[in-house]
Amino acid sequence: MSGLILSVEDLTVSFDGFKAVDGLNFYVEEEELRVVIGPNGAGKTTLLDMICGKTKPSGGSIKFKNRQLTSMIEYQITRAGVGRKFQNPSVYEDLTVLENLEISYPKKRNVFGSLFFHRAPEIVDKIESVARQIYLDEQLGTKAGLLSHGQKQWLEIGMLLMQDPELMLLDEPVAGMSAREREQTADLLKRIAKGRSMVVIEHDMAFVKMIAQKVTVLHQGKLLAEGTMEQVQNDERVIDVYLGH
Secondary structure, eight states, X not given: OOOEEEEEEEEEEEETTEEEEEEEEEEEETTOEEEEEOSTTSSHHHHHHHHTTSSOOSEEEEEXXXXXXXXXXXXXXXXXXXXXXXXXXOOOTTSBHHHHHHHTSGGGSSHHHHHTOOOOHHHHXXXXXXXXXXXXXXXXXXXXXXSOHHHHHHHHHHHHHHHOOSEEEEESTXXXXXXXXXXXXXXXXXXXXXXXXXXXXXXXXXXXXXHOXXXXXXXXXXXXXXXXXXXXXXXXXXXXXXXXX
16 A cells, blocks of 8 residues: 555635635545545635645645645645646746746746756756647647647646646646547546646546546535545435535
8 A cells, every 4th residue: 555645634724704625634645546526615626725835724734745734835835746737727828838848847946047047958858758748749839829728738737747746736627628638638647647646626527437546525625425436426425415416
């Protein structure tokens, strides 16, 4: 059994008295691909927001490789090895695919690094390798604004891969994609999950079946059920609050 890479314990956050996440315990193992599902308002995106430091919890603990994340700010959490992709792709539309990938490389994160950064052979190799993985190796010279919605989603995943995070957090990565793009994204995520851990929030149950090793179901900020896709699909509580609708 692998060790735990992420331990969330008794996690709570309140907004104007409303508990968006309520005493949640959530554990992810090394090299595990976990999918989190649940109805709107279940606390899924808020959970990711707290792991990556965008939202501070009201109480509880978030440990990544035994490092307490609740006392860290966003860029420190990123540098520790946690990468986050939001629901809507946030790419630099006026830059090419190559430039988007290049600017995501960790050594370009400060002004000094940008001024004295040269496109060394190993960086070029890394960009080309990532571009192949995300199906954009033939679009390296294309401006990101000209890509399809699905390709922008892939580019943002590529921008995360340039940082080589040990834990990737992906929020609805196939939203707005065609059926073919969803299949390609399933293949992509299964490939890049090798050697790292991944938490994916998704509503598309057909897609969840393609990728999930283990599924966590949230409801009203709490853990409702957890297990294989087959187990949660047959759980009466999950059917009642989510799948039945």
